[in-house]
Amino acid sequence: MMADVMQSDGAQRAAGDRPGAVDGGADGDRPTGSANGTGDTSTGSGTGTEDSAAAARIVAIRERIDEIDRTMIALWQERAALSQQVGATRIASGGTRLVLSRERQILERFREALGADGTQLALLLLRAGRGPL
Numbered sequence: 001m002m003a004d005v006m007q008s009d010g011a012q013r014a015a016g017d018r019p020g021a022v023d024g025g026a027d028g029d030r031p032t033g034s035a036n037g038t039g040d041t042s043t044g045s046g047t048g049t050e051d052s053a054a055a056a057r058i059v060a061i062r063e064r065i066d067e068i069d070r071t072m073i074a075l076w077q078e079r080a081a082l083s084q085q086v087g088a089t090r091i092a093s094g095g096t097r098l099v100l101s102r103e104r105q106i107l108e109r110f111r112e113a114l115g116a117d118g119t120q121l122a123l124l125l126l127r128a129g130r131g132p133l
């Protein structure tokens with residue numbers, strides 16, 4: 001099975017298929033000495049290792065990662081819906097579509113907690129609720 005690599009745009013590409021690569025040269029994901037020369041780094045269980053103890057540990061940790069991802073998706077959707085309710089309530093009452101001072105507070109909260117990535121995350125959260133500026 002060919003392992004896929006998630007790109008930052010959410011698309012997937014085959015692990016051996018490097019953007020800009022001229023040929024199927026060295027694979028940075030493949031540990032030195034891997035018996036698998038096909039670019040498939042997943043091995044049987046898709047963990048990226050051939051060590052069964054490490055694979056079992058990875059599978060266990062991934063269960064919690066998957067749980068966290070599901071929770072984050074649900075929270076993302078709930079936040080967007082609530083933000084849309086606030087916006088609709090405000091517009092129906094003759095108010096503004098946006099409250100930029102509130103957006104600045106939220107951006108600052110995420111930047112303080114998470115740094116520059118927090119700012120980017122907060123921008124995406126805000127856009128999910130109120131739409132693009």
Ligand SMILES: O=C(O)C(=O)C[C@]1(C(=O)O)C=C[C@@H](O)C=C1
Nearest residue numbers: 083086087098099102103129130
């Ligand atoms: O808190 C508000 O007033 C909202 O409308 C919600 C929200 C947000 O998603 O947090 C969205 C748009 C506003 O400009 C500010 C914040």
